[in-house]
Amino acid sequence: MTHFRIGEAASLLGVSDDTLRRWVADGILTLGHDASGRQVVDGSELAARAKAMATEASDVGDVRRSARNRFTGLVTHLEIDGLMAQVELQCGPHRVITLMSSEAAREMKLEVGSKAVAVVKATMVILETERDAAQ
Known part of the structure; x- marks a missing residue:
């Protein structure tokens, strides 16, 4: 049975x-x-809570999407240069960086401190886990 101490579970x-x-x-x-x-x-109970929290956070009204990976956060850095803009979000413990057109960034009125949602649709995801100390 996988289990986590309080601090790690909270994190x-x-x-x-x-x-x-x-x-x-x-x-x-x-x-x-x-x-x-x-x-x-217990890890399985923690996983169920994480899934419930994700469902609560993804409730966005009448909009339907095929992408399930949504990260809500704050813009922490914005760099607009020529045709492109680089936007950095801090979404809880996750840092998400995206590139978009400068025009789109301006139309969205993005600025440091703005709330934004990164919606990720990918065909490949790589997972990593920690090695057991015995390995």
């Missing part, structure tokens, strides 16, 4: 330790104990 969900503890107190998540007696959250 994976993009919330504070206090928020995770509040969810435990409210019955949204449950705590168990690992072999050392430390408080942990």
Whole structure:
């Protein structure tokens, strides 16, 4: 069984330790104990919460999209140069950088501090996991 300590579980969900503890107190998540007696959250329960949070965040009204990867964040850097613009978003713990036309950036009235949603549609995704210490 995969389990995560409170700090790591909170980080994976993009919330504070206090928020995770509040969810435990409210019955949204449950705590168990690992072999050392430390408080942990079951990985499958954490995954279900992450999925529920993503569903809540993706509710955008009457718009339908084929892309499921949506990252809401704040513009942290904007560089408009000639025909192209580079836009950097901070979406929770994720940094997303995109290139677009300068015209589009201006029409969207993007500026540092603006809220924006990066919608990603890709045909290939590479996953990485940490190696076990025994490997």
